[in-house]
Structure formats: C-alpha cells, structure tokens
Amino acid sequence: MDTRQLRAFLAVVETGGISSAAEQLGYAQSSVSDQLRTLERDLGVPVLNRTSVGTAPTEAGQRLLPYARRLLDLDNEMRRSVSGRRPLLRIGALQSLADEWLPEVLTAFDHGAAGPDTADVTVTVSSRGRLMEDLNDGRLDAVFTLDSGPGYDGPSAVVGHDRVVLVTAPSHPLASIHPLTLDDVKRSEFLVTEIGCIYRQCFDEFGRDVGPALRIAMITGSLNALRRLAVNGRGAALLPRFSVQAELESGDLVMLDLKEGPVALTVEARWREGLGPAEAPLRALVELTQRFSPASWAMT
C-alpha cells in the first residue's frame, strides 16, 4: 500500500473525475487510472463508479474516504515528528477574526506565551460553512467562528463575547443625534458586506426589526474597506465591536446612541478529536485566545 494511491483516490473524489485528478496531481490520466486499479486490486473491492461523465465513490469508497484522509494526515504528522519539527496546527477562521484578532494572539503564541506547547500554525480564512466542512473532513484541526449554532458534536470552547455595534464617522449627521431613534436610522444610508457574510446576516436581521426600508449605500466584500468607508463618512455600518476597537478609541468612528439593534456574538473555538501531538499546543492556544479577549469583549 502506497500513499500515492490514497492521494489519487482522494483527488478523484474531490475533483469528481480521474482526468481532473491527474491534472491536479501532475500525472498522466492513464497513470491515475493505473493507480486506482492497483488500489482496488489491493483492497479487493471497487471503490469508484466510473461513468463516461465522471467518477464517484462506491459505498466501499465512501468507507475508504475517512481512512484515506486519516492515513495521509498521520503520514504528514509522522514526517514532522521524525524530523524533529514542531507539530502542525491547521486552524481556520472567519475573515474578521483572522484580520482583527488572531494576529495578536498568534504573535503571542509564536513568542512563547503558550509555554513549551508550541506548534507551526497555518491559518485558513473561509466562510463558516466551509470552515465546518474542512473541520469535519480533517483538512483543519480547529476553527474559530461566531455563533456557529448547533450541528457540531466535537469538543469546543467559548473564547469570548462581543456584540455588533452601529458606527459612523463622528462628522456623520447621525452621530450628533441624542438619543437616536429608529426613525432617524431609517433616513440614513448603510454600508454592508456581501450576502453570506455573518455581519450581513446581522444587518438583515436589524433591518427586519427596524423596518423594510433600510437604504444601502454600498456593498463590499472586505470588512476593512467597509470600515474605511465608514471612517470617511460614507454611511453607517453594523460591525463587530472588536473590529472597530482601534477606530473607536482614536475617535475615527463613534458608536451611535441607539438602544435597539446590538446583537450579541459568541466567539467559539471548535476542534477535532484525536489531534495527537497538536492537541497540547491547541489547548494552549485556546487558553491564550481567552486571555486575549479584550476588555471590550465583555458584554456591556
């Protein structure tokens, strides 16, 4: 049994075909076909249903899938351990967390704040759905998400709390209204993120509460761009407080004086079982994240 065959099998399942798998792996199509034949001969069972339109795993192939992933994972881990390198911790996070909060935590982690339990860390930025998928399939060891809801029965820990706040530039008309009412808000224009983003969902909920008429001034996929637009007075934005902490302190943005609207957020770490040598570093990292929850994270 050779890991090449398992890699070939995984590539076929992921890309949906032998030709595409061969391209991804840098082999000729006939070679991957050979490898799969060898694998099936070795296992004694067909693992792929070939059709003229593509290839999908058989029932046996679906049973093979998690084992193939675990074996390749274990192979990587073995190489790391044998050559004396630190274990690898593959974490994933939402864009906002990866941009605004993880850097400091990871810097501290790298500088030994976690004690002897250190590791090489990779960060993958993705949507909540893909993060959970990657975690379940073993492509990630741990993820940091917001309000991830149910549907996960692995180990997890609450890392901190935050809330969504309504901010504008201090020069914005809304900023000088005290107290602010929902009617005032309706007359303003908003900066929002793309559909699918968790803060867009917050905005949509907020809109449902306020009324159907919220006006959108601009849509952008980048939280950072959105924040800078807000600083420049282009509209109001509904953002997690931790991502605008610096601007609130420097006065570039102000929180609007509105009672309604703030949505609570829970930052949660979720990880796989059976991490092996990466488990201790992960636990240290999670503790570090809990220590790094800024004071503002406490619900006020």
Add this chain to the structure above:
Amino acid sequence: MDTRQLRAFLAVVETGGISSAAEQLGYAQSSVSDQLRTLERDLGVPVLNRTSVGTAPTEAGQRLLPYARRLLDLDNEMRRSVSGRRPLLRIGALQSLADEWLPEVLTAFDHGAAGPDTADVTVTVSSRGRLMEDLNDGRLDAVFTLDSGPGYDGPSAVVGHDRVVLVTAPSHPLASIHPLTLDDVKRSEFLVTEIGCIYRQCFDEFGRDVGPALRIAMITGSLNALRRLAVNGRGAALLPRFSVQAELESGDLVMLDLKEGPVALTVEARWREGLGPAEAPLRALVELTQRFSPASWAMT
C-alpha cells in the same frame, strides 16, 4: 511511502537486527537493508543505528515507532472497513480468565447479546506484564487483568470482584476439620502454579502469613491441570473462586473452613484510547462482562 518499509522498520526494532527482520518477513537480508535505506531517504533522517552486533533505533527512530504502529493499524482497520467486515477487537487476558470466564462472555457477545455493536474478536493469553506491554504498544485493544495495580492512565472499568479460596477434594483430610486452623493447614501439601502466575503470588503471600513451612506437592503451569489434581485429592489449592465454581457446585471440590487467607481480587478491563470503530463493540463487551459476573463474584 509504502507500508512495507514501515513493516520492515518495525521488524528490525522488534527483532533487534536487519538479518533477523529479513528472516521474519521472508525477505533477503539485502532487501530489508534496501527498504530501510529507502525509508531513511524518504524521511530525510537516519532512523537506525547499525552496528556489527545489531541495530537499534535512533532518537528519530523512536519517534517514528508509534507512528509506524498506528499507520499499520489504521491500514488494517481500513481494509476491514472497506471490505465490509466487522471491526476487529484484539483483547488479551490472563490464562485463568481466558479459560474460565471469557468463553461464556464471548459466546454471548458473538450471539448478538451486545446488540448491533459486534466485532471479530481475537483473544491473546499472556502474563500481566506482557499484556500491559502489548496494550501500550498497540498490539492489543483491551486487556482483562486481575488487580493490575497502578501504572496505567488509560480508560478502564471494574468488571467484577472475586476472591481466592482454599479448596480440596471432599475426601481430603482437611475437608473434614471444622473449624480449620492454620496449624492444620501447615501439615498439608499444596498444589501451586508456576512462579510468575498471579495465583502463585497469592499462594506465596498466604505462605508468608501462615509461616515459612508450607509444603508444595506439585507445581504446574496449567490452572486446569492443577484443578483436576485437586479434585483427585492430591492436595489443597489456592484458586480464584470463579475458576472452581462448577466443581464447588457439583461437590467435586469443597472450600475449606478457614477464616484467614482469602485474598480479594478485582477483575479490571483496560483499553486503548482512539479505538475507532472497535470502540462501540468494546464498550458493549465490557458491559456484557459486568452482567456476566456471576453472583459468587460479589464479595461474601
């Protein structure tokens, strides 16, 4: 990476040499030497210290060792799962437990008393020390031992209690003395197991309590032989009650009326973490063993 190379490495470590490993694996010595060279080239690190008297793993090789075992285990498990067979549960037990108690439990287990969580079971009979070694090295998934003491931090469960009792044939002179005193016992002859057996340890402790002069009539490695000798009136024997339950009920043996001597025994199940698909069957089996503790197991 090929499993052959890992197998070769393991064989070398276990047999202490490349030549002996080659013999065990059915290869020529030069082939195993080649395989190891390939493995080390692949890993980028020497994993074996070769000397003219033998071969031992380097530091990197010691790190490799558990990974090699886990990978080969996972490979086997994968083949089972893919080909649709039931998971394999490799259990170990002391001779007495394997002879007198496990058969009924395993029969019930095989007949579906464990519900859907079934498995193919192998039973390895060995000494307590070797059982623990095999469990730690991943050669066994679970072991059943008596009073195994400390030194194990994995999951475990108490399966039952028993005690060591002093038995003879009903025709034996000691059987008709009521109440029996230690002085009477000293004048008799004993049937004992070999040194290293846990019941021999019980006997030696009993001897220390009674005095230095206990006479040994016969030493045998087989608990079964020893029991039959006792039935035939060849002496007294110190045996776990569960192993002579049938003879006590049929009247072929009697418990001596002695207050001193009985030693409490705890039957404990210990198993590995991360059993994978064999975990559910094992838990079912452990529950079954607890149900199968006969009434006599309760300390009386």
Add this chain to the structure above:
DNA sequence: GCCGCCCTATCGGAGAAACCGATGGCATGA
C-alpha cells in the same frame, strides 16, 4: 440518427524500483 465531445480503459515501451544472491568490510570474542 449521427457527430463531436468528454470521460475512462487499455496497450506497448522506457525508465525506475524491488528483490535477490554473492561479496566484502567491520567489530567482537575466542
């Protein structure tokens, strides 16, 4: 119905790798 398209299997050959037996070097112990 027919043709092109995309997918996969198969074939023959070149190169690489696995395996073997034989040989030689090296340390150990007699």
Add this chain to the structure above:
DNA sequence: TCATGCCATCGGTTTCTCCGATAGGGCGGC
C-alpha cells in the same frame, strides 16, 4: 590471529510505474 555474526554494496533479473497514444462509450447538439 582467526572465526563469527552483522550489515552495506554490487550486478542482474523481475516487477512496477509512468507515459503517450489509442480505443470504447455515453451524452448533448445538430
């Protein structure tokens, strides 16, 4: 000093791997 046991290396044979080219087979468009 020699015999012994262990391992590495070498040359040759067999096997495997990979490739390009070719062929079969379903699917959609014409």
